[in-house]
Amino acid sequence: MSVQSPISSVNDFVVRFANVNGSGSASANELFARAILRHGVPVSPRNIFPSNIQGLPTWYEVRVTEAGHLGARGGVDMMVAMNPQTWDKDVASIEPGGYLFYDSTKPMPSSKFRADITVIGVPLTAITNSTYTDPRQRQLFKNIIYLGALSALLEMDPKLIEQLIGEQYKGKEKLLSSNVHALHLGRDWALQNLKCPIGLRVKKADKVGDRIFVEGNSAAALGAVYGGATVCAWYPITPSSSLAEAFTSHCKKLRHDPETGKAQYAIVQAEDELASIGIVIGASWNGARAFTATSGPGISLMTEFIGLSYFAEIPAVIMDVQRAGPSTGMPTRTQQCDIIACAYASHGDTKHVLLFPEDPAEAFEFAATSFDLAERLQTVIFVMLDLDIGMNHRLCRPLRWDDARQYDRGKVMTTEMLEEGRDFGRYLDVDGDGIPYRTYPGTHPTKGSYFTRGTSRDRYARYSEEGPVYADNMQRLVRKFETAQDLVPRPLQANAAKPTKYGVIYFGSTAPAMDEAIEMLEARGHQLDRLRIRAFPFHSSVASFIADHDFVYVVEQNRDAQLRQLIVNENGIDPVRLVPILHYDGTPITARFIANAIGDHQDHLKVTPLRKAVS
Amino acid sequence: MTYIAKPKFHHPGLKKNELGYTHRDYEGKISTLCAGCGHDSITASIIEACYELSIEPHRVAKISGIGCSSKTPDYFLGNSHGFNSVHGRMPSVLTGANLANRDLIYLGVSGDGDSASIGFGQFAHSIRRGVNMTYIVENNGVYGLTKGQFSATADRGSKSKKGVVNTDNAIDLVAIALQLGATFVARSFSGDKTQLVPLIAAAIQHKGASFIDVISPCIAFNNHAGSTKSFDYVREHNDAVNRLDVLVGREPIHVDYAPGTVQVVEQHDGSRIALRKLDADYDAHDRLGAMTFLQKHAAKGQIVTGLLYVDPEAEDLHAHLNTVDTPLNALEAKTLCPGSAALDKINASLR
Numbered sequence: 020m021s022v023q024s025p026i027s028s029v030n031d032f033v034v035r036f037a038n039v040n041g042s043g044s045a046s047a048n049e050l051f052a053r054a055i056l057r058h059g060v061p062v063s064p065r066n067i068f069p070s071n072i073q074g075l076p077t078w079y080e081v082r083v084t085e086a087g088h089l090g091a092r093g094g095v096d097m098m099v100a101m102n103p104q105t106w107d108k109d110v111a112s113i114e115p116g117g118y119l120f121y122d123s124t125k126p127m128p129s130s131k132f133r134a135d136i137t138v139i140g141v142p143l144t145a146i147t148n149s150t151y152t153d154p155r156q157r158q159l160f161k162n163i164i165y166l167g168a169l170s171a172l173l174e175m176d177p178k179l180i181e182q183l184i185g186e187q188y189k190g191k192e193k194l195l196s197s198n199v200h201a202l203h204l205g206r207d208w209a210l211q212n213l214k215c216p217i218g219l220r221v222k223k224a225d226k227v228g229d230r231i232f233v234e235g236n237s238a239a240a241l242g243a244v245y246g247g248a249t250v251c252a253w254y255p256i257t258p259s260s261s262l263a264e265a266f267t268s269h270c271k272k273l274r275h276d277p278e279t280g281k282a283q284y285a286i287v288q289a290e291d292e293l294a295s296i297g298i299v300i301g302a303s304w305n306g307a308r309a310f311t312a313t314s315g316p317g318i319s320l321m322t323e324f325i326g327l328s329y330f331a332e333i334p335a336v337i338m339d340v341q342r343a344g345p346s347t348g349m350p351t352r353t354q355q356c357d358i359i360a361c362a363y364a365s366h367g368d369t370k371h372v373l374l375f376p377e378d379p380a381e382a383f384e385f386a387a388t389s390f391d392l393a394e395r396l397q398t399v400i401f402v403m404l405d406l407d408i409g410m411n412h413r414l415c416r417p418l419r420w421d422d423a424r425q426y427d428r429g430k431v432m433t434t435e436m437l438e439e440g441r442d443f444g445r446y447l448d449v450d451g452d453g454i455p456y457r458t459y460p461g462t463h464p465t466k467g468s469y470f471t472r473g474t475s476r477d478r479y480a481r482y483s484e485e486g487p488v489y490a491d492n493m494q495r496l497v498r499k500f501e502t503a504q505d506l507v508p509r510p511l512q513a514n515a516a517k518p519t520k521y522g523v524i525y526f527g528s529t530a531p532a533m534d535e536a537i538e539m540l541e542a543r544g545h546q547l548d549r550l551r552i553r554a555f556p557f558h559s560s561v562a563s564f565i566a567d568h569d570f571v572y573v574v575e576q577n578r579d580a581q582l583r584q585l586i587v588n589e590n591g592i593d594p595v596r597l598v599p600i601l602h603y604d605g606t607p608i609t610a611r612f613i614a615n616a617i618g619d620h621q622d623h624l625k626v627t628p629l630r631k632a633v634s
Numbered sequence: 635m636t637y638i639a640k641p642k643f644h645h646p647g648l649k650k651n652e653l654g655y656t657h658r659d660y661e662g663k664i665s666t667l668c669a670g671c672g673h674d675s676i677t678a679s680i681i682e683a684c685y686e687l688s689i690e691p692h693r694v695a696k697i698s699g700i701g702c703s704s705k706t707p708d709y710f711l712g713n714s715h716g717f718n719s720v721h722g723r724m725p726s727v728l729t730g731a732n733l734a735n736r737d738l739i740y741l742g743v744s745g746d747g748d749s750a751s752i753g754f755g756q757f758a759h760s761i762r763r764g765v766n767m768t769y770i771v772e773n774n775g776v777y778g779l780t781k782g783q784f785s786a787t788a789d790r791g792s793k794s795k796k797g798v799v800n801t802d803n804a805i806d807l808v809a810i811a812l813q814l815g816a817t818f819v820a821r822s823f824s825g826d827k828t829q830l831v832p833l834i835a836a837a838i839q840h841k842g843a844s845f846i847d848v849i850s851p852c853i854a855f856n857n858h859a860g861s862t863k864s865f866d867y868v869r870e871h872n873d874a875v876n877r878l879d880v881l882v883g884r885e886p887i888h889v890d891y892a893p894g895t896v897q898v899v900e901q902h903d904g905s906r907i908a909l910r911k912l913d914a915d916y917d918a919h920d921r922l923g924a925m926t927f928l929q930k931h932a933a934k935g936q937i938v939t940g941l942l943y944v945d946p947e948a949e950d951l952h953a954h955l956n957t958v959d960t961p962l963n964a965l966e967a968k969t970l971c972p973g974s975a976a977l978d979k980i981n982a983s984l985r
Contacts, residue, residue, distance in 0.1 A: 145901065231984035244972065245972065249965060282957050283969060284951075287955075289759070290756070290759040294755075297723045297729070300719075301733075302731060302734040303730070305735050305738075417981040418981055460695045463736065464691070468714055470718065473719070
């Protein structure tokens with residue numbers, strides 16, 4: 020075997036922890052990621068977990084990235100192999116020259132290792148068992164002990180870790196000191212018995228700034244609080260459950276009447292997704308801001324109600340934390356695969372507004388904005404998160420709120436307006452924007468009541484099956500959707516340093532990988548203009564961006580190029596001009612993948628022209 | 635049909651209730667159901683009950699699913715907001731509406747197809763949550779709008795108009811409602827307005843999940859010999875355990891009962907109902923007893939009607955969730971939005 024020199028890198032490497040689900044490793048691993056952040060070095064951690072509570076393999080990957088590349092990188096520089104079940108696969112996945120950290124209590128045959136990596140054995144079980152007798156303590160502290168050993172190997176500042184432990188166990192002195200003790204058990208053993216540091220090192224930097232470290236689901240839930248949501252109905256489904264649960268915990272802290280202690284919100288864990296969206300529609304019809312959080316299978320179940328929201332024009336907000344489908348698919352893997360399902364959800368002719376946040380900060384903003392949009396447009400708004408954004412801690416800009424901001428409650432005819440004798444037609448387009456006025460139930464004793472229904476009706480909400488009346492209403496709904504175009508978040512364009520004929524369109528959680536891929540492509544000599552789409556219906560700048568380029572790559576995380584389909588379909592674009600770049604194996608898309616796929620295609624385009632046959 | 639405008643004029647001498655409204659003020663559009671439909675009698679009973687209670691019509695939200703029964707909210711309380719939602723999903727829409735504004739009166743109108751088949755789950759869960767509502771099922775044992783298929787409340791052995799015998803067991807929504815903790819449970823018959831009107835009025839006054847199963851014969855598809863939901867069959871097998879009178883102020887709505895055997899039940903909000911026992915053994919405060927009584931009589935082919943169970947100390951979903959007294963839809967941004975200072979603190983905790 021060739022001699023492979025160990026990888027040497029400061030603040031730029033990937034550590035992956037291979038654990039058994041339910042072993043308590045998650046909090047130790049998160050502590051590791053947070054500790055690196057405290058060094059002023061950005062990290063991008065990801066949970067790779069099974070649909071299981073205890074026993075199956077789970078991984079936690081921490082990308083240490085002083086350059087701030089927050090997408091998944093691919094490859095592993097150091098494997099912390101704590102799971103015998105996945106040992107072979109884990110060892111095989113280490114980059115040549117990488118490091119293997121393992122529990123050396125039991126001797127392992129040399130065939131279980133690789134010659135081209137550095138093997139670091141720490142007798143974790145032996146250390147743990149000689150210190151602790153309680154089995155649960157043994158399991159939990161073993162995680163902290165390996166964290167201690169890693170801190171020595173990677174030359175981390177133990178003070179910063181202790182500080183974090185201090186914050187975590189504030190007021191629980193016993194837990195605090197025992198955790199610090201375990202940390203030093205591992206650290207001291209490593210310092211005494213191993214060559215520290217190794218080639219991978221964490222060095223203090225100042226690259227984190229005022230950024231925060233938060234999960235997208237939690238940020239979106241907070242956006243719902245700030246956006247004034249008072250009713251939340253949901254049904255547990257991975258990866259969206261933590262969004263509704265976060266809404267509950269945010270509300271407990273932020274939404275109780277200081278005098279009476281009573282709740283200024285209502286949260287119902289419904290019996291299924293049909294009831295969830297039914298409750299949301301009922302509440303919104305009655306003038307409250309309401310939302311549900313779900314994932315693909317939930318969207319499928321909700322489609323009948325989504326059609327009602329569209330046709331009867333009732334506001335609703337659905338936060339779809341996407342996971343790999345179809346059917347049950349891969350419930351704990353990420354994808355952007357509900358684009359078409361949401362854009363056209365329901366039987367009959369429907370189109371819905373979709374928002375695509377790129378990270379938790381934007382999830383917060385879009386979640387708050389979605390309630391304004393839902394009430395302004397009187398229709399369902401989808402906030403399209405995915406597992407990668409929703410269930411991972413992501414470093415992002417701090418959440419901001421402008422105290423001067425007012426909620427846009429949309430066109431609501433009040434008692435006073437009715438008293439003034441304003442003509443109220445529930446489906447009457449008074450302003451030419453396709454948006455009619457509505458009244459809340461109970462507004463006026465004799466004016467403004469109407470009968471809401473999913474059947475066809477005239478401008479005054481009277482039942483009608485007359486063709487022209489139906490068509491008139493359907494046309495108004497189209498007008499309303501056109502109005503939406505200018506209300507939703509606009510696409511963001513970033514041009515290459517040099518003029519180029521090529522562009523790339525991307526959205527959502529692909530953003531950090533895309534930004535990094537652009538750098539890689541530039542290094543390969545490929546210049547690309549970028550357009551990050553943030554909403555559907557597409558703003559006119561999407562069509563002009565495509566018109567301005569010979570070819571536009573559309574990067575997405577699904578098999579069928581769903582966003583591309585939507586662009587082709589809605590903007591009448593020649594499909595040949597949109598080159599799909601598709602990643603859909605359930606892992607988050609990486610810069611390497613994008614750069615390779617686009618780079619290869621670009622190389623292909625540089626075909627030497629056929630020479631004319633010269634006699 | 636619905637294009638026929640209902641004339642607005644009425645006799646100047648029409649009786650007015652406490653709020654000065656006449657009967658006409660509680661009516662809606664002209665019914666498009668078949669002449670003689672049991673559902674129209676229920677509509678009339680709802681109008682009567684709301685008139686008698688002097689409810690402001692616009693303070694009622696009437697919500698329904700899909701089917702003949704679910705069309706009826708268009709035929710009463712024309713000044714109320716109505717919502718003809720999705721098949722079987724009235725309970726969830728009503729639950730959401732109720733959460734948004736606890737101050738309105740919620741009237742859920744559904745049918746046996748809507749509540750016992752496609753919406754069986756939603757029926758059950760809205761009951762077990764204790765949503766403050768009056769849930770009326772207009773039960774005819776048949777799918778009328780699709781022309782006569784059996785519904786899930788059709789009794790086993792009953793015969794369809796085409797002569798098919800039902801081999802599936804029937805769902806008794808009253809039994810389910812009792813089991814799931816409804817705090818007001820009644821059964822009545824569309825052909826017995828004197829029984830039905832006070833039941834509806836008492837259910838509206840009840841602060842909790844009120845459920846009324848109203849047997850309502852389908853004149854077009856389920857009113858023949860061999861049906862157990864026909865006018866004749868229900869009249870013959872009706873076993874009323876009590877009669878009810880709602881006391882508004884000090885006066886009962888109906889005073890046509892003989893004195894004696896009357897029990898006055900005071901509900902949580904102070905409203906009172908007078909219960910006149912017809913069956914001396916029946917106790918409307920005994921949930922378990924009610925369940926047994928129903929089963930025994932059902933086995934004998936009898937249809938037990940009346941107020942079957944009431945819990946005067948009922949709690950509703952808002953009490954369980956400890957929500958504020960102000961309706962959630964009336965809370966303003968300054969209450970709902972924690973503002974930038976709170977957000978700065980949250981940001982700081984995430985570093």
